[in-house]
Amino acid sequence: MSFSSRALRIHVPATSANLGPGFDTLGLALAYGDELTVVTREEPGAHVTVQGVGAGEIETDETNLVVRSAAYVFERLGRVLPGLEIEANNRIPHGRGMGSSGSAIVAGVMIAAGLLASDPDDPLELTEDQLLAYATDLEGHPDNVAPALFGGLTIAWTNEDGPRFKRLLVHRGVAPLVLVPTFTMSTQHARSLQPEHVPHEDAVFNLSRSALLIAALTQSPELLLEATEDRLHQSYRGEAMPATRDLVRALRAAGHPAVVSGAGPSILVLSNGPAERLAASDLVGEIAPEWRVLTLAIDIKGATVEEIPVDSAFSSRV
Structure with missing residues (x-):
């Protein structure tokens, strides 16, 4: 050149x-x-x-x-x-x-x-x-x-x-919220915590939820809480980032579709609309005020x- x-x-x-x-x-x-x-x-x-x-x-x-x-x-x-x-x-x-x-x-x-x-x-x-x-x-x-x-x-x-x-285009009702902690997590370490084999019922569970998640994100955001359930990776990584694990559990118990973002330790909440997103943000402010809250759109x-x-x-x- x-x-x-x-x-x-x-x-x-x-x-x-x-x-x-x-x-x-x-x-x-x-x-x-x-x-x-x-x-x-x-x-x-x-x-x-x-x-x-x-x-x-x-x-x-x-x-x-x-x-x-x-x-x-x-x-x-x-x-x-x-x-x-x-x-x-x-x-x-x-x-x-x-x-x-x-x-x-x-x-x-x-x-x-x-x-x-x-x-x-x-x-x-x-x-x-x-x-x-x-x-x-x-x-x-x-x-x-x-x-x-x-x-x-x-x-x-x-x-x-x-x-x-x-x-795919995401339904306009989906309102993402990202929660960022002060600590970090190595992706390599996070991946090393997963077993090489998982129970058959867990594999089937995740297949059903993955299919449902596509429908929830593109057509039916009211299904996001159930659609974001997981048995393949988050529980195995939880011990390495207990603050993330506990906050995800608290958010989900309150009805918010919270998941680990990537390998963590940030959390993604896929809220069904701005009102639900605001409620999730308020809850984080009450129980985990040290987490940074990012109210984002989908790029x-x-x-x-x-x-x-x-x-x-x-x-x-x-």
Whole structure:
């Protein structure tokens, strides 16, 4: 690729995976995300300026996950990644089950897609299947990267041709609430707590609830409490995050469809309407005031990339 300075702006939403019974399959994009501004430069390598979440903690050179993800796509396509100057404005909490690593990977994939599409010498448009495949290669499973890429509610699976997804529109009555604690949880540790085998009746239970959850989220939100029941993963992880376990139990006992968000420790409440969401928020304020409450919408766009003028890319810098 011949060098020509270009600038992009990327937005990637947070996500919540599993949604209770849909382990490693269902994911939801949330209107709360990270924004990155990217400018190509003649010098090789990368420099990342981080504002917000992760500032002073995450890598700021080519070892940064966003940069590594962009480089992976270029390498797979036999292209050379240009030098990058990146400004990341991060809002997604890290280590809290809101898809921060998947969103970083998607950001890198979208940077690559934007640069390849705008290459003046040899433009290349990546397909949705390619975007999902590259992101899944890096993340290991598609349940978080699919909603981050495409928005809405996604069902993700893998066949002999690679990862696949189906995007669905969520019923307008569904009102998400995300509860974020001060402590973190390693996804790897959370996954290690699950047994290799589960009882047959538990597998059947989750199959029925997963099917019901699709109906509840797209057509009948009044069924969300029963549809979000789970026997495959949440109980096994509960001992590692007792505060999350206890708050989920308290919310569900009060009639609120609360589940562990991703691997935790955040909690997702899929309320049936704003009034029920407000009641759930008030309950959390009474029994767990130390938890941060995020009243969110569902992101229907997914990740976006736009080309912007180079001279205005970092105009917000002081």
